[in-house]
Amino acid sequence: MNTNRHNSFNQIHKGLRAQLYDTALKIQQTDMSQVEAAAPVIEQIEEVLFLFESHAHGEDHYFNEPLEKTNPEVASLFEKEHVEDHRLADVLSSLIASYKEAATTDARAEKGKHLFYAFNEFIAFNLYHMNKEEIELNAALWDRYTDSEIKSIEQTLVQSIPPQKMMKYAKWMIRGINNKELIHWLEEVRAFAPAPVFEMLIVIAETELPTDRYQLIARALKYEVKAA
Ligand SMILES: [Fe+2]
Known part of the structure; x- marks a missing residue:
């Protein structure tokens, strides 16, 4: 390959x-x-x-x-x-x-x-x-x-x-890919897609990932992590 x-x-x-x-x-x-x-x-x-x-x-x-x-x-x-x-x-x-x-x-x-x-x-x-x-x-x-x-x-x-179905795929993709892939994906979405799409993916990432992993991703994206 x-x-x-x-x-x-x-x-x-x-x-x-x-x-x-x-x-x-x-x-x-x-x-x-x-x-x-x-x-x-x-x-x-x-x-x-x-x-x-x-x-x-x-x-x-x-x-x-x-x-x-x-x-x-x-x-x-x-x-x-x-x-x-x-x-x-x-x-x-x-x-x-x-x-x-x-x-x-x-x-x-x-x-x-x-x-x-x-x-x-x-x-x-x-x-x-x-x-x-x-x-x-x-x-x-x-x-x-x-x-x-x-x-x-x-x-x-x-x-x-359709957006609803895309969110279902997104949940499993966020669960299934590595940090490097996730950071790259979110960077591309932030750069090229409408802002609400990025925000929606961030919410899914925060919900689906363990806290330490989510924080690592958010830091890499320079996205402000809300205080717990
Ligand atoms: Fe196939």
């Missing part, structure tokens, strides 16, 4: 992986036979499906479809993987529906186990898939575009995401 080139997927994929890992651990720690304990986990799995689905659409529309003419093999490889990804998401959606219909403790435990295994399949597929995009799809994009062209496609993609 050419680390000098712009990896358009790095940050969003780290966010999505953080969401997968966190959700997987929560499923493992939850007694799925209990409706109240399971409810927030089910909701989190639904959020995973929501964010992965629209992420795949964005990649298809902005990256794979434009590659169809110049690099049809790579474009169709990743479009097909998104079809498989969608199938795995459908399996999860129907397992969630049957979990919600389960009326006894035993039935919920049983459905919960199916859901856990299906979620693991979803993770396994997506971990391979995202690696492959960062290696093979990036190679095709780097071949065809300059870094500034890739950044401008990325910008168009990001701007197409």
